[in-house]
Amino acid sequence: MREMRIHGRGGQGAVIASKLLASAFFLEGKDVQSFPAFGVERRGAPVTAFLRVSDGPILLRCEILAPDDLIVLDPTLVQAVDVTAGLKPRGSILLNSDQPPEHYARLVRRFRVATVDASAIAAAHGLGSKTQPIVNTAILGAFAAFSNLVSLESVCAAITEDVPTRAEENVAAAREAAGSVRICAAAELHA
Numbered sequence: 229m230r231e232m233r234i235h236g237r238g239g240q241g242a243v244i245a246s247k248l249l250a251s252a253f254f255l256e257g258k259d260v261q262s263f264p265a266f267g268v269e270r271r272g273a274p275v276t277a278f279l280r281v282s283d284g285p286i287l288l289r290c291e292i293l294a295p296d297d298l299i300v301l302d303p304t305l306v307q308a309v310d311v312t313a314g315l316k317p318r319g320s321i322l323l324n325s326d327q328p329p330e331h332y333a334r335l336v337r338r339f340r341v342a343t344v345d346a347s348a349i350a351a352a353h354g355l356g357s358k359t360q361p362i363v364n365t366a367i368l369g370a371f372a373a374f375s376n377l378v379s380l381e382s383v384c385a386a387i388t389e390d391v392p393t394r395a396e397e398n399v400a401a402a403r404e405a406a407g408s409v410r411i412c413a414a415a416e417l418h419a
Contacts, residue, residue, distance in 0.1 A: 229282040230377065231292045235311045236301030238273045239356075241364030244391075245299065246277035249368055251386035252378050253281045261286045274309055281377070299371055300324060301346070301363050306332065315339060322374050322409070324363050329412035342411040344370035346401075349408065353401040355394065365391065369402030370409040380406050 232249070236242030243264040250262035261280040278292045294314040303325040305311055312321070312335065320340040323332065326348065329341040350361035365387050372380040384399045391398050 229280055229286065229288075230297070231295045232279040232281075232297040232299065233292050233295040233311075234277040234279070234299045234301065235305050235309065236275050236277075236364075237305070238275050239360060239362070240275075240301045241362045242275045242277045242301055245301070245364035245368055246279045248364065248383070248386045248390055249279055249371070249378070250281075251390055252368070252372075252382040253279075255382045255385055256378060258282065259284060259286050261288075265291060274305060295319065297371075297375060297377075298322070299367055301367060303327070306335070312339070320375065322367065322371050324367055328410055336412050340412070342370070342374045342409050344405050344409045346370065346405055349401050349405050353397040353404075355397060355401055365398035366401040366405040369405035372402075373406040373409045374411060 234242045234246050246262040250260040253260045259282045264277045280286050294316055296316055296319055298311060298315055298321045300311055300323045303323055321335055323343045324346040325343040326345040329343045332341055335341050346363040346366035347361045349366040350363045351358050356362035368383050372378050372383045383402055387398045388395050
């Protein structure tokens, strides 16, 4: 079983991202479990979503305390919250950031790190507003490319099936992000 945690802020689409990623894995024949955890339910407040994927039945029904992978939709959360709490040694982190992965030296020393400017990609495709882009579909395209756990085609199929509006723009953002992900050279040493 593989466990993932998605960190974001209210309004960025973290919960929808976990559902879409679960759908993509399901399309590939995996058993999945996806669920959110909310604190203060308001726009901009930290939000966490969880995802489990397995080749067989998933019997656990609890929060994920030791994930294999992290997806961080807002880079300011790296300083505001201990997003790496419980992350397994050699775990992977995908950050929505306009900075290269090496900018996060503290993380690069301990984990596989990649970045993608999902905010700029989402804004360019008209997803959300210029000041508050909705980055969830873009980050999932980058996750498919970085993780090699799920295909980009399955991510795009899940978006097409489950996103009620602007599906074409969301798929285009996912595809662009998949081609724009920056992986730290040190991350390959951890693989």
